[in-house]
Every structure is written in C-alpha cells, then in structure tokens.
Amino acid sequence: MYVQAYISSTQIEGKMHRVLHSPDEFRKMQFGLKYPAAFYGLFFISMCLLNAQNYDCQVLLQDKDITNTDWASLEPCLGVANSEGISVNTSENVWRLIKIAFDGVENVPAEVYGKIRLVLPAISVMELSNISMTRVEIVEAFGGVHTLSNDTSNGFNDEQMQLIASKVRYEWLGKGPDTYSEYDLISMGEIVCHLNESDIERMHADAFKAAAERIGGIESCPQIQLQAYAKLAMRKDAFGEVKNWSKIDVSIIGNIVNGLTQSELAVIDENKLKLNHFYVQKHKKNGKGRNGKGISTASNSNQTGVNKSNSRKAE
Template sequence: MCLIVLGKDPLETEIAELLWRDLVKVYTTADDIPEDELQLLGWISKGIPAPDFMNLSLTDIETIASFGKWRNYSKEQVMSLKQAIEDQWSYKGPSDFSSYDLAALGQVLCAFNKSHIAAIKPFAYKVAAADISNLVNCPQEIIREFALLATSRDAFGDPSGWTAIQIALIGCVIAGLDSVRDIQPDAFEGLAASSMQCLPNNVLQAMSIEQLSHLSLSAVNALTHAQLSSLDREQIRAIEETAKTLGSVLNDGCCFTSRIAAWSTVTLIAYLQLSTLIL
C-alpha cells in the first residue's frame, strides 16, 4: 500500500532513485524483489537504474504492463527494459505477440525497431489499438509502422472509410499516415483529448479546415500553445469558432446538440466494442 501511495504521482528523478534504493535494501538485491511489489511501483520505477531492469523478474504480464505505462523513462532505461523483456520472452517474437502482449508492452513498443513492429499481426494490433493509441515520444518510423498495421485489411482498412469510433481507437497512430486528409472530416469527432498530447504539429498543420472544425471541445481545449502556434490563421479561426460554438452551448446549460450527443455515443460505443472485441 505504501508503494502505491508513493508512486501514485510523478516524482522528481532524484526522489524516485532514493525510493528505489531503499526498496532494494529491503530485499538485498533487485532480482529478489517480488513481482507483486514491482507492479505497485508506479512513478517510483522512474528511479530504477537502467542495468537493474536486466535483473528484475518479468514473468508476469501484469508486471510488464506496469512498466509499459508512460513514466518518462530515459532512452537507456527503456532500451534496458525492452532487452530484459526480450530475454525473458525468448520463446516468442513480435509475430507471436497477442493483443494482450501489445497492450501490456505499451510505451516499450517505442524501443523496438520498425521490422519488429512490421512483424506484428494486424488483427492483434486492431484489438489492442486503444491501449497503444497514445504512445508518447515514439519515433516516427515506429508510428508509421503502426499506421501501416492500422490500414491493413485485417485491421481498420482504408483511412477514407474510418469512422469516429475507429479514430477514437487509433488515436495518435494517424500521425503515421501518408496523408491525414484521407480521413473523412466527421471521423475526427472521435479524436480524444488524450490523443492531442502525442499528435505532432505537422499532422495538425496538414489537417483541413473542415477536419479541424469537427474536433470535440475537449480535444480543442487540450491543444498546447505550441500546437496552436504551428497553425495558420484560417486553421486557428476554425478552431476558435468550434470552441466558441460548443462552449456557448455548454455554458448556456442547453441540451446537447445531436453532434455533441454523437460524440458521447462514439466514446461509449468505442469502449463497448473494445471490451467485446466487436471491431
């Protein structure tokens, strides 16, 4: 319980390192720390020295899932973690990864090379899409490989036919497409606010006025100053108009319009379809 509390929120690296050293002292060595303890580390894991990852027991998929979350690890930490997982998963390669494996790996997938990502089965990616839709600071070549998986016939197919539900699941992987304008404007109603943090400026710049006009209010509000500054005047005007229109509806306490109701339905259906693997 103490670990859960201490690792619940982001920690300064020095504090995380101190807490990790104290935990190692309790168990004498890093490789003696039980996996159920490792699963509770949260942001304390940011303080694990890169070499220590090679000594951790990673036999439980839940342990890997706990390390697969975004913790702002250094490149050295992620590479060491990825190597440790590969060593302990020597019996399987990327082509054997299930959707459950992909969801657990999360941010660690960004440390794989593009040939590894290309070997992933499209259907496995499809089922895990929502869990790896918002990978942070992932190399563009990796995002591009995920986009190729997304456009596979066994996944979501041609981007021109993607719906808001599918965009909600795919998230930032749209950044790997050759042309984001292939996506129908109304499909962008499904782009979640959480996806905005990992959407590169060049993708926003490539979006049409109509596409930007279909962003949800929460997505618009999630745009950073840097993202907004990268847009041209017409794009800014489209976003401001969307924020003004939808904001006034909410502030006036009016009933949701059919468009806002549709966004709520999109989110609900996306979760339902993900949980039942309908997609």
C-alpha cells in the first residue's frame, strides 16, 4: 500500500505550492533527481582519475631509473610533456624515454616530433645531426617550438638552430629557397630566421608577402635576417617602395620593420609605425623614437588596432 497525493497547484496566501498528483509523477521526480546526481558523480570521478593520471605521468616522465618502456605508455603523457612548466631535466628525461621506446634516434617516427615540441630543445647537437629533415612534419615540429610557449628563452640555442636551418636547407626533399611557397615558409616557423642572407634573397617575393605576417611575428629573429627580409619586402612583388606602405602593410610585416635603415624608416609616417608592436617595443626599450624622442605609453596602446591610430604623438 502506498500513499497518494491528490492536490493540485493552488494559490495559498499569495504563494504557489506544487504537489504530486500520482505515484507516476513521484517516480518522474526521482528520475529527475537521480540522473543529474549520477552525472555529477561521474564527472567528479573522471576529474579525480584525470588528476591521478597527470600525477602518474609526472612520475613516469621524471623517473630517470626507467630502462625499458614503450610508446603506448608514453603517448598518453605527452600533454604533460608539452606543458610550458616542463623543466629542462624533465625534457631531457622525456627525450631519453622516447629513444628507449623506439630503440634509438634513427627509429623515431616523423609524427612523434610534432607531439613533443617543447621537449625538442633537449636534443643534443650530435643527435640533431642524425635526425633527417626530409619531411614537412619534422620541419614544422622543429620550427614551431616557440609557437607553443610565450617564453622565447625556452627553445633551441644558436648552435642547434644553425644546424637545424642548415639541414632543412639541404635535406628537405624537393625544397629550396627559390622554390619555397607561402606554406613552406609558414611550416618552417622560426627556422626562416636562421637561413642565410643569400637564401632569403633567392625567395619569391610574392610567396614571402603571403607569409610575411607569420615571419614578422617571430620575436627572436636576428638583425641580419631582419635586414634581408626588409630588402625582400621592398620588392615590387612584395610590398613595394617603403614610402607607399599603408598602415596595414606596416602592421603586417611586424618585426621586419626593425630591419629597415634609418633613412627608410624616415619616409614612413610615425603614426603608421606606432601601429607596429615590434617597432614600439624596440624603441621603447632604447628610450628613443625615430627622431631620437621617447615613445610614449599612449603610442604603445595603439598596438591593439588601427582604431587607436589617432592617439596623441609621443612628446
């Protein structure tokens, strides 16, 4: 025997009180309460398991006593390996475990490099010399380290970068400076800033123009390469003469604007230059503008968009 409630929605003293009409409605209410609770219970359990997995991965990736492992054990932990907080010691150990899993550097598949980008700087120069740069997946991986990290110091040193650029120049199948397409230049990432001046001179100006925003966004590009790209930018098939550059052009080329000479910069309106983040940052650091005057805080705010281009000139 069960108890049934037979009252409906009625207004009592200005308030609405809802009651059950039948055992079926009571069961519906139980259903409505039970399943959300089960959902949140499963969510809580999954989060606990995820945290436990992350902890297990950290233990695994930091364990320097492991002498035998496989790719199936390592792959689920690569999310931890690609976190910005990974230490140099952990990176070195992850690379050691990768070599164990594949029985040597020469056997590591091309697609694996793209999954361990923040670990790649732990590879020694000697080992880098044994890694083939014939495939685009590997080129993208080694050129894209800084795209995963805001810390530009967390990457290859000069010796490593020079070797990588040299290997890409000579080993990338069917590719060369005079055949690089827009997509090739974008795929190379930071590597484009370590090619020789002669390599940059041989590039097609139209391909460079299409990839200029990506190339100009590389903060760590050496001055010699910036100067070479600035010359390339002034070609007819790229952006043309500096005096004709629009606000958009000046903004797009990014750091490349710092490769221009003082006389070339002089023909660009200061308000256009203030829209270029890299120009403002360089001259703010130096404490001087194009004419030897300071760059104001107001001009720095112009970097967020063209709409602020009418801010007052720096004093």
